[in-house]
Amino acid sequence: MGFSHLDDESLIQQIQQGSHGAFAAMVNRHSNRFYRIAYRLVFNKGDAEDMVQEAFLRLWARPQLWNPGKQAKFTTWFYKVVINLCLDLNKKKKPLDLPEDIEFADRKPGQDALLGIHQEQTLVDGFIKELPERQQLALSLCFYEGLSNKEAAEILGVKVKALQSLIMRAKTTLKEKVKRHLGGGSI
Amino acid sequence: MTMDPEQFKENLLVYGSNVHEWPEDIRQAGLKALEISSELRALLAEEERFERVLETRWYEEPSRDLAERIVSASQPKKKKVWPRLVGFFSELVWEFSLPKPALTAVSVSLVFVLILGFVIGFSNPIGSVSTEGTQTDLQEFLYYEGEVL
Numbered sequence: 001m002g003f004s005h006l007d008d009e010s011l012i013q014q015i016q017q018g019s020h021g022a023f024a025a026m027v028n029r030h031s032n033r034f035y036r037i038a039y040r041l042v043f044n045k046g047d048a049e050d051m052v053q054e055a056f057l058r059l060w061a062r063p064q065l066w067n068p069g070k071q072a073k074f075t076t077w078f079y080k081v082v083i084n085l086c087l088d089l090n091k092k093k094k095p096l097d098l099p100e101d102i103e104f105a106d107r108k109p110g111q112d113a114l115l116g117i118h119q120e121q122t123l124v125d126g127f128i129k130e131l132p133e134r135q136q137l138a139l140s141l142c143f144y145e146g147l148s149n150k151e152a153a154e155i156l157g158v159k160v161k162a163l164q165s166l167i168m169r170a171k172t173t174l175k176e177k178v179k180r181h182l183g184g185g186s187i
Numbered sequence: 188m189t190m191d192p193e194q195f196k197e198n199l200l201v202y203g204s205n206v207h208e209w210p211e212d213i214r215q216a217g218l219k220a221l222e223i224s225s226e227l228r229a230l231l232a233e234e235e236r237f238e239r240v241l242e243t244r245w246y247e248e249p250s251r252d253l254a255e256r257i258v259s260a261s262q263p264k265k266k267k268v269w270p271r272l273v274g275f276f277s278e279l280v281w282e283f284s285l286p287k288p289a290l291t292a293v294s295v296s297l298v299f300v301l302i303l304g305f306v307i308g309f310s311n312p313i314g315s316v317s318t319e320g321t322q323t324d325l326q327e328f329l330y331y332e333g334e335v336l
Binding site: 027031039048049053120122124149167174 | 201238244256258261
């Protein structure tokens, strides 16, 4: 029997009954989505993949942790699981300093443009890393993942107004930094 | 319903530069405010540029086999041969399980057969070898000077 037609909540019920096929369907459906948020939080492909794997293996080992009475949506609950694993990992890791500037040993034509893009990416990443954890999370969930304010607020366990305040503060800080470092022309 | 520049600015930060995707209850007011104010249009253009900068953020796609890897890691590992053998024998014993008196009788008989085997093995004179004879034969073999067939 195929599982692709089942919604997440039905799939998790099947998983709770020990269906490995349902678990595989769930992983296939959502691993990339949860990888994206993990990557935004741990800034590293290998770590992000490990965190997603760990979260799914925990789900397989203890599927009863998802309680349909308490949690409305599976993805909302699972975002929390992945985010908590990523935050724990970040606490264990030593903070990495970003290089002030990047130098290419042998510049070729066109490399200046590449350098510009790379520098911009590095700077934006650096600015986001400097934001308080909750502001980073709010920005990642709403801006990068495109979740509604309501869902993001539920994941973070705050009220919608508080989430909006986090987004506003995050964007305002970032805007100022981008203006200062990349010049007014960028924005 | 009207929207003042401050409110517009806040909504721009919260909901982003695509005013058409703002929540329904404020969308029309936002579009109307935009229509009549060049200041707000400038703000919107600035927000769009800022969002483009945010979108340049570094991102690496996941490995193609990520889902496959997770699924295979969740499968139970194959058990070693030894525990499987033990399991096989215990199942066998279970299959032919006997009542306690019968099991005792079988065990006693097996022990008796074993003891009998030892007794016969150690007391059989046919099995003993004469050392003297062996030595003589060996000497004859080593020092044979006759014709080799």
